[in-house]
Amino acid sequence: MKDRFDIDRTGHDYVVALAGNPNTGKSTLFNGFTGLRQHTGNWPGKTVTRAEGTLRYEDKRYKLVDLPGAYSLIADGQDEQVARDFVLFGKPDCVVIVLDATNVERNLALALQILEVTGRVVIALNLIDEAQRRGITVDAEKISQELKVPVVPTVARDKKGLIELAAAIADVCSGKAVAPSRRRELDPELESAVTELERLVEAVVPGVPNARWIALRLLDGDPSIEEGLASGEFATPATPTREGSGKPSEVAS
Amino acid sequence: MSGLEVLTSRAGELRAKLGEQVHLGVAEATFDEAARIAESSVKRRGRVFDWDWKLDRILTSRIWGFPIMLGILAVVFWLTIKGANVPSALLADGLFWVEDQLAFAFRSVGAPGWAEGFFVHGIYRGLAWVISVMLPPMAIFFPVFTLLEDLGYLPRVAFNLDRMFKSAGGNGKQALTHTMGFGCNAAGVIATRIIQSPRERLIAIITNNFAPCNGRWPTLIMLATVFVAAAFSPSVGSIVAASTLVGIVMFGVLVALLVSGALSRTVLKGEPSAFALEMPPYRKPQVLRVFYTSLIDRTLFVLWRAIVWAIPCGALAWIMGNTYVGDLSVMAHVSGFLDPFGHALGLDGVILLAYIIAIPANEIVVPTMLMAYMNVDRMIEIDNMVDLKALLVVQHDWTVLTAVCLMLFSLLHNPCSTTIWTIYKETGSKKWTWVATLLPLAIGFLVCFLVATIWRAVG
Amino acid sequence: MTLDLLRIGEKAKVVTVNCHGFLRTRLADLGLLPGTPIQAVTRSPMGDPTAYEVRGSVIAIRREDAQLIEVERER
Numbered sequence: 001m002k003d004r005f006d007i008d009r010t011g012h013d014y015v016v017a018l019a020g021n022p023n024t025g026k027s028t029l030f031n032g033f034t035g036l037r038q039h040t041g042n043w044p045g046k047t048v049t050r051a052e053g054t055l056r057y058e059d060k061r062y063k064l065v066d067l068p069g070a071y072s073l074i075a076d077g078q079d080e081q082v083a084r085d086f087v088l089f090g091k092p093d094c095v096v097i098v099l100d101a102t103n104v105e106r107n108l109a110l111a112l113q114i115l116e117v118t119g120r121v122v123i124a125l126n127l128i129d130e131a132q133r134r135g136i137t138v139d140a141e142k143i144s145q146e147l148k149v150p151v152v153p154t155v156a157r158d159k160k161g162l163i164e165l166a167a168a169i170a171d172v173c174s175g176k177a178v179a180p181s182r183r184r185e186l187d188p189e190l191e192s193a194v195t196e197l198e199r200l201v202e203a204v205v206p207g208v209p210n211a212r213w214i215a216l217r218l219l220d221g222d223p224s225i226e227e228g229l230a231s232g233e234f235a236t237p238a239t240p241t242r243e244g245s246g247k248p249s250e251v252a253s
Numbered sequence: 254m255s256g257l258e259v260l261t262s263r264a265g266e267l268r269a270k271l272g273e274q275v276h277l278g279v280a281e282a283t284f285d286e287a288a289r290i291a292e293s294s295v296k297r298r299g300r301v302f303d304w305d306w307k308l309d310r311i312l313t314s315r316i317w318g319f320p321i322m323l324g325i326l327a328v329v330f331w332l333t334i335k336g337a338n339v340p341s342a343l344l345a346d347g348l349f350w351v352e353d354q355l356a357f358a359f360r361s362v363g364a365p366g367w368a369e370g371f372f373v374h375g376i377y378r379g380l381a382w383v384i385s386v387m388l389p390p391m392a393i394f395f396p397v398f399t400l401l402e403d404l405g406y407l408p409r410v411a412f413n414l415d416r417m418f419k420s421a422g423g424n425g426k427q428a429l430t431h432t433m434g435f436g437c438n439a440a441g442v443i444a445t446r447i448i449q450s451p452r453e454r455l456i457a458i459i460t461n462n463f464a465p466c467n468g469r470w471p472t473l474i475m476l477a478t479v480f481v482a483a484a485f486s487p488s489v490g491s492i493v494a495a496s497t498l499v500g501i502v503m504f505g506v507l508v509a510l511l512v513s514g515a516l517s518r519t520v521l522k523g524e525p526s527a528f529a530l531e532m533p534p535y536r537k538p539q540v541l542r543v544f545y546t547s548l549i550d551r552t553l554f555v556l557w558r559a560i561v562w563a564i565p566c567g568a569l570a571w572i573m574g575n576t577y578v579g580d581l582s583v584m585a586h587v588s589g590f591l592d593p594f595g596h597a598l599g600l601d602g603v604i605l606l607a608y609i610i611a612i613p614a615n616e617i618v619v620p621t622m623l624m625a626y627m628n629v630d631r632m633i634e635i636d637n638m639v640d641l642k643a644l645l646v647v648q649h650d651w652t653v654l655t656a657v658c659l660m661l662f663s664l665l666h667n668p669c670s671t672t673i674w675t676i677y678k679e680t681g682s683k684k685w686t687w688v689a690t691l692l693p694l695a696i697g698f699l700v701c702f703l704v705a706t707i708w709r710a711v712g
Numbered sequence: 713m714t715l716d717l718l719r720i721g722e723k724a725k726v727v728t729v730n731c732h733g734f735l736r737t738r739l740a741d742l743g744l745l746p747g748t749p750i751q752a753v754t755r756s757p758m759g760d761p762t763a764y765e766v767r768g769s770v771i772a773i774r775r776e777d778a779q780l781i782e783v784e785r786e787r
Binding site: 022023028031048049072074077078102104105106108109112113127130134135136137138139140142143146147157184185186187189190193196197200201203204215216218219220221226229230 | 256257259260261263264267268270271274275276278279280282283284286287288290291293294295296297298299301302405446449531533534536537539542546
């Protein structure tokens with residue numbers, strides 16, 4: 001079954017997206033999971049490279065989609081747009097956010113944004129070895145407590161931490177570990193505008209999990225969010241695909 | 254009004270009131286929180302990026318920045334040239350041995366002479382040439398280049414050269430795509446994806462051709478060796494070859510800048526894009542992974558495309574060299590016809606014909622050329638530099654001017670068909686693909702013509 | 713004072729960012745916001761751009777853009 005992103009989910013149980021800033025070793029992680037079971041192509045209609053591959057873990061098959069490196073979910077350029085659109089409309093069963101342990105602060109900004117869109121997140125704290133070399137120690141447990149998602153330290157290029165990461169991905173996909181969506185306090189003027197719009201959004205698409213985020217994007221004049229609302233893409237709730245059991249997946253219109 | 258209409262209009266009203274505050278407000282809140290979480294979970298020992306910054310100050314310094322950059326480029330070229338020599342020769346020997354076996358096989362089944370000629374000595378030989386000439390240097394260049402990329406050095410190159418490219422209407426990232434072009438122009442064109450602005454990307458794509466790809470190095474090295482390095486001892490030979498290549502490369506950069514400047518002041522006018530390049534910390538590259546991925550991603554991929562396009566090449570060369578009209582081969586006829594035009598460019602008809610046939614693959618220029626010169630029925634190459642010089646200079650009136658014009662033409666002429674195809678896929682525009690193909694060719698003709706005319710007028 | 717006048721090695725704090733459009737969004741996404749500490753790391757041999765450290769990463773900014781960023785030098 002294909003959707004507007006042209007992802008072929010046949011034979012896979014879940015779809016997992018890999019997101020993160022550029023230069024975080026995301027591709028290395030991707031290669032570590034998929035090995036030769038991958039291929040590179042383009043995102044439909046764009047000249048942005050896309051790598052897709054398969055991760056096999058404990059008798060389940062996960063379709064891994066490597067999103068382009070992005071600094072935020074605001075559509076600055078093609079890369080950010082592709083990443084954002086997929087996380088939002090592609091409805092992956094899990095989003096793995098790869099952080100660079102040598103610069104947690106800046107990397108967290110993207111993670112926080114993604115957490116406003118979906119709670120199905122696992123954080124891979126990559127480049128731990130580089131951090132160590134520079135005298136940086138990162139408390140993964142603490143970050144996990146703050147964000148309420150699994151945080152797995154990894155050294156992708158030495159294939160360390162990958163099994164723990166796969167286990168965490170499995171938990172999120174099967175629904176065992178899904179974080180509640182985040183809410184951030186803003187300036188009073190902005191806050192009141194957002195809350196008002198949030199209520200209006202909920203009236204248009206009842207039950208949507210990230211109404212606040214949608215309201216914020218509308219306030220920022222984001223064209224693809226406007227389109228998404230008009231076309232009804234937000235109306236269909238995200239469902240994990242279970243091609244193996246013969247049930248058709250619910251595809252966004 | 255429907256719920257959606259209420260939402261959209263209210264959003265519009267609020268947006269008009271708040272403006273840029275929205276994005277800013279969200280960013281501030283996000284970073285405040287990120288800073289707070291980082292503060293509580295990250296511990297630093299000492300000044301974390303000390304060595305990185307020290308290294309950066311050297312690599313971007315007023316005095317050392319450029320020499321180091323050129324030095325690294327020269328080393329990469331030298332490694333590629335030196336490292337590819339033996340493997341190329343071995344591959345050639347191996348593949349040509351296979352050719353002989355194939356010819357034998359054809360004969361033993363009683364295939365007609367033309368079939369053996371066409372398939373074995375035409376198509377297969379063309380392929381064998383492309384592979385033995387193209388594969389070894391690429392198998393060295395791309396991994397070395399990827400190593401530099403993994404190390405984190407390349408953004409520093411963009412950083413050093415940004416100002417130069419900005420004044421030509423582009424930006425520093427164009428320098429990076431240009432360097433990719435040294436391996437293969439098709440790869441260089443794909444690399445332009447790192448440039449966000451479509452206008453600047455197009456400029457980078459069009460000018461990428463002025464980075465001589467691996468396929469053109471043999472021509473340039475041969476000329477450098479025969480006409481320049483001949484004055485030096487053989488041990489110095491490969492160093493001289495590498496240095497000459499660097500010189501031609503710099504000239505290519507100059508042309509790229511001039512053409513970029515011209516394009517951005519005429520048909521590709523526009524605002525310079527927002528430039529905020531991240532310079533990541535230096536990382537220890539993972540050597541084995543680099544070799545593996547660059548082999549799969551870049552080398553084999555390019556090789557496959559080249560094979561597909563080189564097949565018609567070899568076929569055509571054989572047909573032209575073996576079809577006779579009167580007592581001259583078609584090849585001789587056509588090169589004779591092109592001769593006056595070639596002469597005006599400081600070249601000759603044979604060279605031009607070789608370039609036409611070699612549109613699919615630059616590697617074939619020299620063997621085709623020699624084939625025509627020696628009036629043999631198949632592509633060949635000469636190992637001995639002395640014999641080569643004798644053939645070219647004595648028998649076919651080559652002069653220093655010929656060598657110079659050939660170097661210029663090799664640098665400036667149209668991209669190979671793989672690149673043309675890649676340009677079309679990346680831009681989706683027939684118009685710009687034509688421009689990217691014909692503009693360099695026109696520049697090549699013009700420059701060679703001017704050089705030849707002035708040279709002859711003065712000398 | 714404006715960012716372009718910050719000498720290599722000097723530290724400052726961002727006061728206002730007067731860039732517009734795409735660049736402003738990009739800088740905000742990289743963490744260059746009012747109140748952010750910033751330090752000049754190195755300058756290109758051609759004089760432009762200059763690399764600045766912002767929230768743990770190094771970003772190259774051109775002079776004409778740095779002129780639009782107001783900062784307060786740290787004593």
